[in-house]
Amino acid sequence: MSFVDHFARIERDKLLLALYSCTAADVERALVQPEGNLQSLLALLSPAAEPYIEEMAQRSAALTRQRFGANIGLYLPLYLSNLCANECDYCGFSMSNKLKRKVLNEQELAAEIAIIKSRGFDSILLVSGEHETKVGMDYFQRVLPLVKQQFSYLAMEVQPLEESHYRKLVEQGLDAVMVYQETYQAETYAKHHTRGKKQDFAYRLATPDRVARAGVDKIGLGVLLGLDDWRLDALMMGYHLDYLERHYWRTRFSISLPRLRPCTGGIAPKVHLTDLGLVQMICTFRLFNQQLDISLSTREAPSLRDNLLPLGITQMSAGSSTQPGGYQVPDSQLDQFEISDDRTVEQVITQMRLKGFNPVFKDWESAWIVPKMRV
Numbered sequence: 136m137s138f139v140d141h142f143a144r145i146e147r148d149k150l151l152l153a154l155y156s157c158t159a160a161d162v163e164r165a166l167v168q169p170e171g172n173l174q175s176l177l178a179l180l181s182p183a184a185e186p187y188i189e190e191m192a193q194r195s196a197a198l199t200r201q202r203f204g205a206n207i208g209l210y211l212p213l214y215l216s217n218l219c220a221n222e223c224d225y226c227g228f229s230m231s232n233k234l235k236r237k238v239l240n241e242q243e244l245a246a247e248i249a250i251i252k253s254r255g256f257d258s259i260l261l262v263s264g265e266h267e268t269k270v271g272m273d274y275f276q277r278v279l280p281l282v283k284q285q286f287s288y289l290a291m292e293v294q295p296l297e298e299s300h301y302r303k304l305v306e307q308g309l310d311a312v313m314v315y316q317e318t319y320q321a322e323t324y325a326k327h328h329t330r331g332k333k334q335d336f337a338y339r340l341a342t343p344d345r346v347a348r349a350g351v352d353k354i355g356l357g358v359l360l361g362l363d364d365w366r367l368d369a370l371m372m373g374y375h376l377d378y379l380e381r382h383y384w385r386t387r388f389s390i391s392l393p394r395l396r397p398c399t400g401g402i403a404p405k406v407h408l409t410d411l412g413l414v415q416m417i418c419t420f421r422l423f424n425q426q427l428d429i430s431l432s433t434r435e436a437p438s439l440r441d442n443l444l445p446l447g448i449t450q451m452s453a454g455s456s457t458q459p460g461g462y463q464v465p466d467s468q469l470d471q472f473e474i475s476d477d478r479t480v481e482q483v484i485t486q487m488r489l490k491g492f493n494p495v496f497k498d499w500e501s502a503w504i505v506p507k508m509r510v
């Protein structure tokens with residue numbers, strides 16, 4: 136049993152109709168619900184909620200402060216490789232793109248780690264393209280101990296793995312897995328993923344179940360905003376989150392709301408999500424789920440990131456590079472996508488403090504976890 140079975144019973148067309156036929160009364164009913172539920176999620180994501188965004192923003196900000204205080208967790212992505220055996224038409228790492236390819240060796244990894252540590256980070260997100268033979272379990276098992284020695288919190292955003300593989304990585308210190316479905320609309324998914332294992336929509340959809348069963352502390356869900364109707368994709372991600380929380384109560388969850396960015400060989404968004412639409416999504420998810428981490432990357436512009444901070448965001452990257460080896464030797468030919476916020480870490484945290492927020496570099500210590508899970 137996985138979300139795939141549950142997903143098969145979701146009637147997409149009915150949901151779409153319900154989303155676009157919501158009324159102001161539905162939104163007002165959703166706003167007075169003490170707890171979020173799927174019905175209120177639908178109403179708040181609908182076009183009918185647009186006149187209520189100010190009210191939603193105020194409630195979202197208050198709920199976020201109540202649960203998370205003024206703390207914003209900071210992390211950095213560390214790109215292990217840009218090798219990829221898939222073809223995704225929105226991504227610079229796509230197999231057929233003429234790009235310099237690279238996999239970090241141990242020395243290069245150590246150099247990247249040293250730079251990231253010198254900037255104060257204690258939470259790391261390991262990222263790679265999806266290439267099982269050259270950047271698969273053997274490689275991950277070699278590099279994880281090196282990384283875990285240096286960081287308290289270790290997340291990965293790599294190809295979907297088997298449950299047994301996740302278990303092995305948990306033993307080496309894996310704390311979180313980000314696995315973005317990109318879009319929950321199977322036909323759109325097929326159109327954008329034209330080669331490689333990522334074409335298997337159902338295998339990807341069942342990945343968070345495997346991750347949770349393997350005992351990973353946190354799972355990150357996400358959709359790539361711009362591939363299709365963002366309201367419907369966000370709603371289906373809400374269904375996914377709801378299912379996972381009900382089945383895996385020990386696991387924590389986060390979401391990311393990345394908008395499609397320019398990249399080598401990349402496509403233009405089919406659907407444009409405005410800044411206001413992004414605000415609506417952030418606030419809706421906060422009203423839906425008060426425990427949820429909501430993450431915002433450097434894909435967004437500095438002023439927007441600063442303005443979104445109070446509304447529900449709990450985690451941010453700052454000073455990111457989206458290329459393997461990019462902290463030591465920046466080389467734009469290796470990039471996955473262009474980033475919008477290229478401020479330094481110091482600039483970002485200065486701005487955070489000016490707005491009354493507390494940048495947190497470390498909020499996790501695995502010392503209490505059973506010994507077999509420690510490196």
Ligand code: SF4
Pocket residue numbers: 219220221222223226227228229230263264265333
């Ligand atoms: S999105 Fe991921 S799987 Fe697709 S080409 Fe880029 S790195 Fe590879």
